[in-house]
Amino acid sequence: MHDTNLLQLITDDFAPLQQLMELLQTESLALHGREMQLLEEILAQKQALIILLEQHGRKRSEILASLNLPTNRDGLEQLASQSSIGDQLLEQSDALMQMLAQCQAINVNNGQSIQVQQASTANQLKILTGGEPPALYDARGSTSKLAMPRPLSQA
Structure with a gap:
């Protein structure tokens, strides 16, 4: 009975995980x-899906813990070895983990994109506000004096 509940929880996670990947x-x-605007909408949807997936993950862990099994892959393998649907349980779990890994890879790429855009924006703001001293030479061959930061209205 626990094995079928566990399999159902794993199977139930495929649809929200697919939605998360698309988001x-x-x-x-x-x-x-x-x-x-679109990013804000996506964030709200992502948070709802992640909460749902975390709840299912906790339920799976609770099932394994109630059977005095480790709440990781080893515990799942131990349960599968005693179950008539053990092969299916492991296959579905592996497929779910593969989808999770794909989501994580996409999320890492999105995080890197955000960091690049933040650095670019910070650099643009430095240029506009004069926050970075120019590394130019004046007519006498010496470096320019430090420029005073200026408000954006005067940039």
């Missing part, structure tokens, strides 16, 4: 286009 891919496009 992460859409988020990637929205990040490149800097579509802030």
Whole structure:
């Protein structure tokens, strides 16, 4: 009975995980286009899906813990070895873990994109506000004096 409940929980996670993967891919496009409204909508949807997936993960862990099994892959393998649907349980778990790994890879790429955009924006703001001293030479061959930061209205 526990094995069928566990299999059902794993199977139930495929749809929200697929939605999460699609949202992460859409988020990637929205990040490149800097579509802030769309990014806010995606964030809300991602949070709801992640909460659902975490709840299912906790339930799976509780099932394994109630059987005095480790709450990781080893515990699942031990349960599968005693179950008539053990092979199916392991196959579905592996497929779920593979999808999770794909989501994580997309999320890492999105995070890197955000960091690049933050650095670019910070550099643009430095240029506009004069925050970075110029590394130019004046007519006498010496470096320019430090420029005073200026408000954006005067940039």
